[in-house]
Amino acid sequence: MNRTFQLLPLATLLSAALSGCGSTSTGVTTSGVVTGSYFRHAKVCLDNNNNGRCDAGEASTVTDNNGVFTLPGTAAVVVEIGTDATRFDPVTNIETPIIQPLVFRAPAQANQVVSAISTELQALMDDNNGDFATAKTMLAKRLGVSEDKLLGDHNKETDATTKTILKTEIDQSIERISEATADAGKSGDIALALRNRLTLDRISNIVVIYAENHAFDNIFGKFPGANGLDNAIQNNVYKQIDLDGSVLPVLPPTWGGISVAGVTPVVAQADTANLPNAPFSIDGPKFNLPLNAKTRDLDHSFFFNQMQINGGKNDRFAVASDAGGLVMGNYDGSPTRMWQKAKDYTLADNYFMGAFGGSFLNHFWLICACTPVYPNADTSPGKAKLASPGGADGVSLLLDTSKGITSVLNSNGRPPFLGNGAITPINSRFDKFYAVNTMQPAYQPSGNTPATGGDPTLADPNVATTLPPQTMTTIGDLLSVKNLSWAWFAGAWNDSLSNRTNIYNQTVPNFQAHHQPFNYFKQFAPGTQARTDHLKDGTDFQTAIQNGTLPQVTFYKPQGDLNEHPGYADVAKGDQHISDIIDKLKSSPQWKNMVVIVTFDENGGFWDHVSPPKGDVFGPSTRVPTIIISPYAKKGFVDHAQYDTTSILRLITHRFSLPPLDGLVSRDKALAASGSKPMGDLTGAFDFTQK
Template sequence: MAGASALLLAATGGAAYAQVTGSSVTQAQLASQTRTATPIKHVVVIFDENISFDHYFGTYPHATNENGTPFRAKWDTPRVNGLSSSLLNHNPNLYNPKRLSPSQAMTCDQNHNYKNEQQAYNGGKADQFVQHTETDKCTGQPILFGEPGLVMDYYDGNTVTGLWNYAQNYAMSDNSFNSVYGPSSPGAVNLISGQTHGIYAVDSVTGAKVSDAYTVQSPDANGVGTMTNDPDPAFDNCSDSNHTSKNALGVMTGPNVGDLLNKKKVSWGWFQGGFRPTGTANGYSVCGATHTNVGGNSVVDYSAHHEPFQYYQSTSNPQHLPPSSVAAIGSTDQANHQYDLSDFDQAVASRHLPAVSFLKAGEYQDGHAGYSDPLDEQAFVVREINQLQKSPDWKSTAVVVAYDDSDGWYDHVTPPLVNGSKDPNLDQAACQGKPVGNDQQDRCGYGPRTPLLVISPYSRTNAVDHRLTDQTSILKFVEDNWNVGRVGGGSYDAKATSLAANWGGMFNFYQWPNTRPLILDPKTGAVVRH
């Protein structure tokens, strides 16, 4: 009966608000005492860049093993909706998909604009990728690989070995989509608010409101419209070359999940590579840290438009101030929940892990083609998960690996239409089947299919979730787990399927938690210890 009682306690989220006192109390201990709807007390979202599902998992679980790290799947691995023999050999696009080897990890960046991605799917035929999203020639990096048909190509478990090993031992989805079409910033904003409508533009130097078609699509009479591009955020000193150019910056209105968590006093943080300033210029912080990717190319770590909380004044840290102490990480202080990645490492080591953490790699490790690659991305993902699995907090942690957009890479599954738009300049006919809520244009979704994995002691094992989810399914899980309410105002969180749904989903909260670590080699992705 003792074991059954413990399992029941875990399934109901544990004891309610146990009294904790004393100066030695850590964020992790406080988080563990907060009532949650599930046994998960810590969510860590690793939000990587620009990968379609077929680009990484199209042939899962079958790898050729002709080069790279060997991979052999478990005999009972479930099938995914991937690249069939017909799609591999008789694809309706101009080229058939081809396997990219580990030596071709550095590739050209594809076209992933809001309109172009819609055109690639061609009303459900998914046969216009070469014409609308392919970039097969690129310059600026000495070893970038490109050739005609590149947009169709994919990696297998000999290159993205770490992710395939996580899928083998935890849970993945083959039916998860971007909330809308388009590039990085809309994807990041959807992750934290589910709402790309509500942006206006300001002058990068004066801060005055301006009219800017790149920043704001379909503006209303007040100049507030929808984000479909990648403007830098207004509340960030490192934006737009430290506010020195004439590009407009974006201001998002309305609440985000950080605001909801703050109201409930739930600890949280966004941690990004290169966030810590390297100096100042003209009164602005400078984010000049660089690293070298596997191709030997130096890349600036910090990208302002990858930091969604900096678009919202309420959750911004314009000067990139550090936390007042390690113990303060996750709480509201001068850092205002926005941190450097090194602060996350300190939080894990000192048991000050916030309840909700979002991790964004420095650009060389974020997976974005053109300046990053699957091998550098793997090194980042594996390092972070390894340290979490070695932590005492692992027993109540869930890591979600997700992506901001597809980069325009081929994926054969046409996204389902859950929200329409009728912008004659951007939206294709396939987007006009349903009216947009509250007359908010340019939010056509769902967008392209992307990978989604959940790595946790409570993950289903070697499981594939076929339920329809999107980026805001992550948001909804956080909202429901800590009972913070919904964003509202047309947010996609209202219609999303939560990651927490049992019976065929990605979690099993009725199983005895599997806390045994799966330690991988960050360089190869191979299993080191299990």
């Protein structure tokens, strides 16, 4: 294929009023290409007023089959790529339609190759008063390419490493450009929208605080402006069904009662009988259990969670739970401190947990967008933990009909479903033995003790729940390759290493070994430098906040009694702890360039009315609360964009120009195959024009 376009001498370009006041002098032209791969039939214009739009009176044309354009005059360039355009890949010779419109920009100083990268450059210039040289240096440094390679046609790049870096950045930036184009619509400020989505360089520190086990409707269902309980009631999308598919006349009781031992008032099983088939208030007049009262735990495991969601109907939560009607319980979250933080900053009300089921799997999806594997589980100690779902879909558990249970209302406990386990079988749905419910790390601190006479830093490998060390790539590995600082800070990490009685002790600190995902990976094994450098104690987190020495990426996991997990923790104590951490972060010397994301790992078995988007075999799953707190976060804003746990990884990936983890790519392919949008990267929560 022949592809030709004219590259004008720099002197010619500089003579033509490059600051954005375009020139249409006779004989002066701008010729270039719209790339990433090549965009055909895209509208190109000179952006004489530098507003990011093709306005009436501005010279315009349409790209040819090679993505090439020529315009009379010279100025900054805008490309409007509509759904009548196509994207042609010269490597595969595949032409794909444009589903979501895009707007590319290029400054007058570099308008011959217009791409997602030139659009990033223009956004950085908009953010720094038009300083082309500084923006170019900053972007090249972040990507790790030389400045002379930054703005070229990556399709013609001969250096394989540079070509891969540029292509990866283009593909990832196109996602954000698509979101910005949608943000602005047909008449909004597209330049501002692109600036907000693309100028992530202002962010120096990303802090992730990972709480436990509450669905969105469970705590934030009454938040003003959010898609909450009122919508569920108005749209009649809350009623639960029985084993035979009929609508339940009432909710089943909460087996064992709502309150745990020692809590007053006592809410026993009998007190919960015959509740209406609808959401109910845990802290309301009937039960009056305040936010500082511990309530019983609910099953929140991989197979049951999918059965509860029931293809998006969310109507089998009660029938597939071990807690009966408690699944429909909720709180008035307005007295919590984090509710106020959400009012002050941004609350995401369309954010889903990354994986079906519980904490164990969702912690993996937070750090690697991956599911752990147990090789040869059928011939290993893990065989005892193999699941055997009998449903035709390869994931549903079948009812043991020999028990004679025909309704959840007469089961006095969860109906007898067969085949639950921690490890998937290899079947029509799963190509490997995947560990999907709680397993223990092979390294201490672990819920499994060392083998008798064995290495004290290891867990006994012959125990069925000891997961073999994992070797997948994590976000930490990608950050380390680029010499970017990061750490996972865990409350009571040091205490649990020195004293095993702190692990799962049901009091203080109640260290949860399966909440420490990096401890499952071989590259962070005891004795490695990576473990010393990156796996830290919660006290180290507090010290780093005070000293202004937090790494560029921080994960913080509160110790068990402070993480809000039903059964062994309460909402109020964890809420106060996290709020106190936020206040300390806001007083840190690093605050001015910080983004804090407070989210919950999973729903804890509680019902939520919003259907998760259909993705891959592991998720996404039920909606959970997420708050974005930053000087750059939109104030008093409810963000309705689609996110999940992997959106945190996407933000880190985009901010630091990392290659995408395989799970991010496969998740988006699965979403696209089902007609869903790709997951966002949380940039919709930012307004970088704020000072």
